[in-house]
Amino acid sequence: MTRRAGANADETRVRLTHAASSEFLDRGFEGSSLRRICAAAGVTTGALYCFFESKEDLFNKVVGPTMELIRSVIDAHYAKERSLMAFERSVRIGEEIPSTQANVNLYDDDLDAIRSMVRIMFEHREVVRLVLASRERPLVATFFGELASLIEGQTVCLLDFWDPRLRTTRAFGPSVVRWSSLQQVNMVLYVFDSATEAGEATELAVQLATAIEASFYTLLDRACREIGIEGSPEQAFMEVRAQWPGGTGLPPIYEDLATT
Amino acid sequence: MTRRAGANADETRVRLTHAASSEFLDRGFEGSSLRRICAAAGVTTGALYCFFESKEDLFNKVVGPTMELIRSVIDAHYAKERSLMAFERSVRIGEEIPSTQANVNLYDDDLDAIRSMVRIMFEHREVVRLVLASRERPLVATFFGELASLIEGQTVCLLDFWDPRLRTTRAFGPSVVRWSSLQQVNMVLYVFDSATEAGEATELAVQLATAIEASFYTLLDRACREIGIEGSPEQAFMEVRAQWPGGTGLPPIYEDLATT
Numbered sequence: 001m002t003r004r005a006g007a008n009a010d011e012t013r014v015r016l017t018h019a020a021s022s023e024f025l026d027r028g029f030e031g032s033s034l035r036r037i038c039a040a041a042g043v044t045t046g047a048l049y050c051f052f053e054s055k056e057d058l059f060n061k062v063v064g065p066t067m068e069l070i071r072s073v074i075d076a077h078y079a080k081e082r083s084l085m086a087f088e089r090s091v092r093i094g095e096e097i098p099s100t101q102a103n104v105n106l107y108d109d110d111l112d113a114i115r116s117m118v119r120i121m122f123e124h125r126e127v128v129r130l131v132l133a134s135r136e137r138p139l140v141a142t143f144f145g146e147l148a149s150l151i152e153g154q155t156v157c158l159l160d161f162w163d164p165r166l167r168t169t170r171a172f173g174p175s176v177v178r179w180s181s182l183q184q185v186n187m188v189l190y191v192f193d194s195a196t197e198a199g200e201a202t203e204l205a206v207q208l209a210t211a212i213e214a215s216f217y218t219l220l221d222r223a224c225r226e227i228g229i230e231g232s233p234e235q236a237f238m239e240v241r242a243q244w245p246g247g248t249g250l251p252p253i254y255e256d257l258a259t260t
Numbered sequence: 261m262t263r264r265a266g267a268n269a270d271e272t273r274v275r276l277t278h279a280a281s282s283e284f285l286d287r288g289f290e291g292s293s294l295r296r297i298c299a300a301a302g303v304t305t306g307a308l309y310c311f312f313e314s315k316e317d318l319f320n321k322v323v324g325p326t327m328e329l330i331r332s333v334i335d336a337h338y339a340k341e342r343s344l345m346a347f348e349r350s351v352r353i354g355e356e357i358p359s360t361q362a363n364v365n366l367y368d369d370d371l372d373a374i375r376s377m378v379r380i381m382f383e384h385r386e387v388v389r390l391v392l393a394s395r396e397r398p399l400v401a402t403f404f405g406e407l408a409s410l411i412e413g414q415t416v417c418l419l420d421f422w423d424p425r426l427r428t429t430r431a432f433g434p435s436v437v438r439w440s441s442l443q444q445v446n447m448v449l450y451v452f453d454s455a456t457e458a459g460e461a462t463e464l465a466v467q468l469a470t471a472i473e474a475s476f477y478t479l480l481d482r483a484c485r486e487i488g489i490e491g492s493p494e495q496a497f498m499e500v501r502a503q504w505p506g507g508t509g510l511p512p513i514y515e516d517l518a519t520t
């Protein structure tokens with residue numbers, strides 16, 4: 001009997017989050033009524049409080065898992081990128097390479113991460129629409145802030161990896177680095193807002209990511225000239241990359257940029 | 261006596277808009293009280309309605325002139341750019357050049373326009389802060405929408421000037437063109453939000469404008485390859501520009517980009 005009660009509880013919780021999702025999307029957070037949500041889910045208002053502490057808590061449980069999924073995709077992408085940087089640094093300074101790092105021989109580039117993200121967003125399209133319409137909710141505001149900080153941290157990490165002096169240049173002042181991360185977050189939001197289906201969104205995201213990447217390399221080039229680095233760190237990075245165990249040289253997007 | 265009464269009326273109007281500006285900035289539009297504004301201006305509430313129809317009208321009169329000024333700077337910049345394009349087209353197709361166009365022999369580049377805008381924004385900093393804090397007001401929302409459309413129109417005009425086929429490419433789909441204009445509007449807002457004084461803001465704006473410009477040229481390059489244009493239209497544009505009456509070749513920002 002306990003297991004059966006648990007199964008029912010799970011069902012009730014799912015019915016409530018589904019009903020809440022529709023209600024929030026139709027009427028906004030402020031305009032939504034817990035009474036209506038319970039009625040739609042066929043649950044008493046009292047029962048709702050067995051599962052959720054408050055309207056805010058209910059909202060958070062509706063959008064939380066999808067936001068967590070998006071964050072984990074980005075996290076995994078950056079973790080891989082950092083692992084590649086660590087590996088490349090080992091190659092560059094002639095250190096012995098830990099075998100775990102040598103095994104990272106696939107280059108999952110930024111575009112792959114963007115494609116995954118677009119796919120996830122379209123798979124969870126109703127919830128994502130709700131998230132985009134609720135940017136004033138604390139959890140959502142925090143999420144976008146954290147996303148920007150995550151990208152910012154990665155940019156700083158990348159600059160330090162190439163040459164720590166880069167961060168002292170005018171091209172990579174704190175405001176520029178912050179802008180560049182906000183721009184990437186805004187790009188994803190804009191893509192989702194503009195495109196009606198996943199294929200169109202992916203195409204748009206690829207165009208915009210290319211544009212953003214080119215703007216980053218332009219700043220990088222200026223910064224290198226400012227501190228007197230011969231050639232760009234980007235080139236040095238590419239040369240070493242060609243030596244990676246599974247390295248096939250540049251991923252397409254960088255090849256395009258290199259010939260631009 | 262009539263003249264004197266008019267002078268008083270002007271003074272009263274100015275006192276009211278100043279008081280309203282502070283009140284709106286301190287308490288937001290919704291939280292502002294007309295009674296308090298009148299008290300601060302030393303005017304009866306009844307007298308306020310001799311000058312302004314409503315709270316919204318008062319708000320519009322506070323922010324309107326500064327927004328008009330910003331719009332006129334952008335308008336003038338684009339009008340000059342279009343005039344240069346018309347002139348260059350005449351040179352290119354061997355038409356006789358109207359003397360009014362031949363007189364446009366100074367290249368006031370995008371950076372000059374950005375510098376003017378930053379200067380104006382810092383000269384009217386209190387009002388601009390109010391505008392940025394009131395993006396939900398109808399006049400402000402319309403203003404930013406119009407600004408984006410103005411930039412969008414200019415981008416389309418520029419693409420058509422280079423080669424009308426560019427707009428049929430994937431790199432310049434309607435969403436990309438829209439994104440690029442929103443990005444420019446957001447850049448100006450971000451600069452104002454991030455910098456505490458005009459010099460710092462100008463420096464930041466120059467970095468970001470360079471980055472945005474580079475992203476545009478990357479897309480341009482892709483689009484040219486897609487429709488099979490040899491060399492970029494940007495280069496063709498530069499070559500003709502060198503023949504302009506007062507032409508000094510490239511303005512600095514394009515020189516930087518060309519060597520990137």
